[in-house]
Amino acid sequence: MNRRRLTLLTAPLLALVLASCSGTTQGDDDGGGGPDDGASADPNAEFETGLTYAMLPKSVNNPYFEASSAGAEAAVNTLGGEFEYTGPSDASASSQVSYIDTLSQQATDVLLLSANDPNALCSSLEQARAGGTVVVTFDSDVDPGCRDLFVSQVDxxxxxxxxxxxxxxxxxxxxxxxxxxxxxxxxxxxxxxxxxxxxxxxxxxxxxxxxxxxxxxxxxxxxxxxxxxxxxxxxxxxxxxxxxxxxxxxxxxxxxxxxxxxxxxxxxxxxxxxxxxxxxxxxxxxxxxxWDPTALGELAAYTGAAAASGIITGAEGEVFTAGGLGEYTVGADGVVTLGPPTRFNAENIDDFDF
Structure with missing residues (x-):
C-alpha cells in the first residue's frame, strides 16, 4: 500500500487501515524480527506504481554509491515511481539517523539503505517501518530485526x-x-x-x-x-x-x-x-x-518494490522478478543475493565502464 495515500486518511481510519494491512512486510507491534511471519505474499501481484523511493548510502560523493543510485533510479523509473538520492558526506551512523527520520516524516514508501552501523540505526528504522516504510538494506546490513530485507552483493x-x-x-x-x-x-x-x-x-x-x-x-x-x-x-x-x-x-x-x-x-x-x-x-x-554496483542498486529497488507491492514478504523461498536482472529467491533472514564478484585486471578492465 502506498504510504503517501495513508497519510491523507484521518487518524481513526488510518488505524483501521493499518490494522487490516497484516499482509505487508512491516514488523509486528513489538518491533518485529525481520520479515513478518503472519504476512501473506502474492507472487502474481503487479508492481504498484506511484511509490516513492529514497536511497540513503553510507556517504554521498562516492563513485560506488553513485553507480548504485543510477541503477536504482533506472529501476524506479521503469516501475513508475519517484526516486530520491540523499545522504551525509561523512560515513557515520549518527549522520544517517537524521536522514532516516526526515525520510520517514516525508512518508517515503521504500527506503534503500547502506548502513554505517548494524545497530545504531535501529530505533529510527523501527519508527519508519511502524509508519509504513519498507526498509531494504543493501551493501551493508543492519540487525535483521530492524529491516524487511537485505540485498547482499555476494556471500x-x-x-x-x-x-x-x-x-x-x-x-x-x-x-x-x-x-x-x-x-x-x-x-x-x-x-x-x-x-x-x-x-x-x-x-x-x-x-x-x-x-x-x-x-x-x-x-x-x-x-x-x-x-x-x-x-x-x-x-x-x-x-x-x-x-x-x-x-x-x-x-x-x-x-x-x-x-x-x-x-x-x-x-x-x-x-x-x-x-x-x-x-x-x-x-x-x-x-x-x-560486483556491478549499478546492478546492486537496481536489484535493491526491485526488492523494495516487490515488498511494498505485496509480491514478497521477505520470507525464505519467496521468488520475484527484478526486471532485466531476472528471477531472484529470498534466502534465510530475508537476504537476496546479487551474485559472485568479477575480477578486474589489465586483460579485461577496458571491457567495463562503471
Missing part, C-alpha cells in the same frame, strides 16, 4: 576468500599483509575481514602469510591515504594491502603509485574499473574485484 565468506586468494597469488602466499577497511562498525567490512582471518588461521596454503594490522579509513579519501602511509611506515616488511572498500583502494593506489613501495607492495581489494583503471595501467595494481 560474505565468498568475498573474503576471493580477496585472500588474489592476495596470495600476487605475493606467492608469503609475507606480511594488512587490511585497510572503511568504518570499524560496517557490517559488510567486518564480515569479510572475519572470513579472511578464519581462512588464514585454518588453511595451510596461507601458513606463511601473516595479518599484521587492520586500519580504518572511514571511507574518507584523505584519511585512507594517510592510513596507507601509516601502514607502510609501521610495517617496513609489508608485502600486501587488502582494501575491501572502493574509497580505500583508490586512495591506497594513489599513495602507492607515487611512492617507493610501488611494485614492492601488492594492493588488491574492491574497486570500480573506472576509478582503478589508471592504477592497473601504470602497474600499481595487478588485480582487484567487485
Amino acid at each position: 560474505s565468506a565468498e568475498v573474503g576468500l576471493s580477496l585472500l586468494e588474489m592476495t596470495a597469488e600476487q605475493i606467492d602466499a608469503t609475507g606480511e599483509i594488512a587490511i585497510l577497511s572503511a568504518t570499524a562498525n560496517a557490517s559488510n567490512q567486518n564480515a569479510w575481514i572475519e572470513a579472511m582471518e578464519a581462512e588464514l588461521a585454518s588453511n595451510p596454503s596461507y601458513a606463511d602469510m601473516e595479518l599484521v594490522d587492520v586500519v580504518y579509513g572511514d571511507d574518507e579519501d584523505e584519511k585512507s591515504f594517510s592510513e596507507t602511509q601509516g601502514l607502510l611506515q609501521a610495517h617496513p616488511d609489508l608485502k600486501a594491502i587488502i582494501s575491501p572498500t572502493t574509497v580505500g583502494i583508490a586512495a591506497a593506489a594513489r599513495y602507492l603509485s607515487g611512492s617507493e613501495s610501488k611494485g614492492a607492495v601488492a594492493l588488491t581489494g574492491l574497486g570500480t574499473p573506472n576509478q582503478m583503471r589508471e592504477f592497473v595501467q601504470d602497474g600499481t595494481v595487478t588485480e582487484f574485484a567487485l
Whole structure:
C-alpha cells in the first residue's frame, strides 16, 4: 500500500487501515524480527506504481554509491515511481539517523539503505517501518530485526576468500599483509575481514602469510591515504594491502603509485574499473574485484518494490522478478543475493565502464 495515500486518511481510519494491512512486510507491534511471519505474499501481484523511493548510502560523493543510485533510479523509473538520492558526506551512523527520520516524516514508501552501523540505526528504522516504510538494506546490513530485507552483493565468506586468494597469488602466499577497511562498525567490512582471518588461521596454503594490522579509513579519501602511509611506515616488511572498500583502494593506489613501495607492495581489494583503471595501467595494481554496483542498486529497488507491492514478504523461498536482472529467491533472514564478484585486471578492465 502506498504510504503517501495513508497519510491523507484521518487518524481513526488510518488505524483501521493499518490494522487490516497484516499482509505487508512491516514488523509486528513489538518491533518485529525481520520479515513478518503472519504476512501473506502474492507472487502474481503487479508492481504498484506511484511509490516513492529514497536511497540513503553510507556517504554521498562516492563513485560506488553513485553507480548504485543510477541503477536504482533506472529501476524506479521503469516501475513508475519517484526516486530520491540523499545522504551525509561523512560515513557515520549518527549522520544517517537524521536522514532516516526526515525520510520517514516525508512518508517515503521504500527506503534503500547502506548502513554505517548494524545497530545504531535501529530505533529510527523501527519508527519508519511502524509508519509504513519498507526498509531494504543493501551493501551493508543492519540487525535483521530492524529491516524487511537485505540485498547482499555476494556471500560474505565468498568475498573474503576471493580477496585472500588474489592476495596470495600476487605475493606467492608469503609475507606480511594488512587490511585497510572503511568504518570499524560496517557490517559488510567486518564480515569479510572475519572470513579472511578464519581462512588464514585454518588453511595451510596461507601458513606463511601473516595479518599484521587492520586500519580504518572511514571511507574518507584523505584519511585512507594517510592510513596507507601509516601502514607502510609501521610495517617496513609489508608485502600486501587488502582494501575491501572502493574509497580505500583508490586512495591506497594513489599513495602507492607515487611512492617507493610501488611494485614492492601488492594492493588488491574492491574497486570500480573506472576509478582503478589508471592504477592497473601504470602497474600499481595487478588485480582487484567487485560486483556491478549499478546492478546492486537496481536489484535493491526491485526488492523494495516487490515488498511494498505485496509480491514478497521477505520470507525464505519467496521468488520475484527484478526486471532485466531476472528471477531472484529470498534466502534465510530475508537476504537476496546479487551474485559472485568479477575480477578486474589489465586483460579485461577496458571491457567495463562503471
